[in-house]
Amino acid sequence: MRQRDKKRDRRYTGRLRAISLPDIDILDDERESAQTKSMRTFDKQDESLKEGMELVEGRISEIHSNYNYVVESGGRFYRATLSGRLKQFLYGRRSVATVGDRVQLDISTEPDYRVENILPRTNALTRYAGGSFQKEIIIAANIDQVIITNSWRKPLIKPGLIDRYICIAALEGLAPIIVINKIDLVEYPEDVQELTEYYIKMGYQTILTSTLTGEGMDSLKEVLKDKDSVFSGQSGTGKSSLINHLEPQLNLPTSEVSDYNEKGRHTTTRTILIPWSFGGHILDTPGIKTVNLHADAKPEIPKVFPGFHHFAPNCYFRDCSHTHEDSCAVLKAVEEDVIPIERYDSYLQLMDSL
Ligand SMILES: Nc1nc2c(ncn2[C@@H]2O[C@H](COP(=O)(O)OP(=O)(O)OP(=O)(O)O)[C@@H](O)[C@H]2O)c(=O)[nH]1
Ligand SMILES: [Mg+2]
Ligand SMILES: [Zn+2]
Incomplete structure (x- = not known):
């Protein structure tokens, strides 16, 4: 496997599951180093915690500006800011946390509550x-x-x-x-x-x-x-x-x-x-105009497009794109009107857009 492909793979398979402090605004190579950095950050987070903290687990329920959050914990809502220590690690990132992120909140500094840790995400x-930059919007x-x-x-x-x-x-x-x-x-x-x-x-x-x-x-x-x-x-x-x-x-x-x-x-x-x-x-959430997927997702679309998982396993080729291949179960289902032509057109449009 070429280095480039390897990198791509790593980027798609559960990337969001594994990292704790994702950076949304930087491109490929920078993204890679930022990811390594964020992992290191997460490891270090615990090491450098100050003494005397009173940490409770909570969840970001609103983001007011880059480092200002509302955190829900045990039914209470706290206005909190990102700790100076985390800011230092995350300097320059435009979006550090997302609504739904689980965090550790220091409540010993009342009334100035501090987010001291951002826990790894399960999904997003x-x-x-x-456009070609494909900025990630979580x-x-x-x-x-x-x-x-x-x-x-x-x-x-x-x-x-x-x-x-x-x-x-x-x-x-x-x-x-x-x-x-x-x-x-x-x-x-x-x-x-x-x-x-x-x-x-x-x-x-x-x-x-x-x-x-x-x-x-x-x-x-x-x-x-x-x-x-x-x-x-x-x-x-x-x-x-x-x-x-x-x-x-x-x-x-x-x-x-x-x-x-x-x-x-x-x-x-x-x-x-x-x-x-x-x-x-x-x-x-705010209304959206369009939903774009990342180009890296393209190889997965033939398997996950609505309903196709019922047909794709019967295609002759395992990596069938359901367009020109012989013995394609999806094309057969389209011919037999089991898959409506509108859905198939929508599939082609989505593939084309990536
Ligand atoms: N006829 C009809 N109108 C509805 C229904 N539900 C909501 N509306 C109206 O649709 C309009 C928009 O509703 P919102 O709830 O503001 O829509 P939203 O999806 O939150 O919009 P954004 O916050 O801009 O993303 C309002 O005028 C609602 O009264 C419905 O079931 N039937
Ligand atoms: Mg609304
Ligand atoms: Zn097929």
Whole structure:
């Protein structure tokens, strides 16, 4: 294996699982050294702790600026800053921690609480900026499931976006849940059925909701109970409204979708982590315009694209790209209409984009 390939491999397989202080803004080679550095940082963190600290474990629930956080611990919320020691290690990084990160908080310095350790992540929901730099944008860390939040109309549902979220979830080991909100705006129910049929048949949990009529809200609550979930999707799909419906006292800000272009107004501007009264946590996030994957993920897409895991094992070639190969089980399923042509087109588009 060439050195370059080796590096790539290491970068994809569970990179986020292994590191504690990820750096999002630097490129390949620098990234490598920063990663080694962050590992060393994590090892050293403990060694250089001051005496007399009173460390409690908590979780970052809001980020106010680079080094200013709200940390939840045992049901209490602490305004905290990153300790000088950690800042020194992490000097120059633009984004050090993410909402959902588990940390150790020194509460002996009340009222100036300090984050003294950032613990390694189990997973993260990550998307990438477009263009050749592919800057990493970590939406949330240490979560169980992604609520892929769509609205039927206002803004119009984009199934291609669902496909991309499902791929990211599969790559990071998160459970994807498809929510189609504003179901009260549906004119022809058979349209919804046509769109959701494939996902449901392939085993993806799909919930139709309306915060106006209350439809589907009990099923949604059932899925959220005792889990840590992140609501992600386009602006205006109703992420904050769904959360408010389940937990009215939160009273999160929401606003009308523009009549002119059916776009949301980016009402939620930063990610927050909140405990549900019925167990588990919720992360409300700002609306996104697009979801890009990293080019390194391309070889995995033929295996993780929605539903393809049911077919790909029957392809003649193990690394089948499902495009030109003989004896391709995916192409056969497309021919037989088991995989709708729209999903296959979406697959080609995603592969093309990487
Ligand atoms: N018709 C209809 N409108 C809804 C429903 N749920 C939410 N809305 C409306 O959709 C608009 C946008 O809702 P928000 O909750 O602000 O959407 P969001 O996804 O949080 O948007 P961002 O914070 O910008 O990402 C509001 O005017 C809500 O009243 C629904 O089930 N049906
Ligand atoms: Mg919102
Ligand atoms: Zn194939």
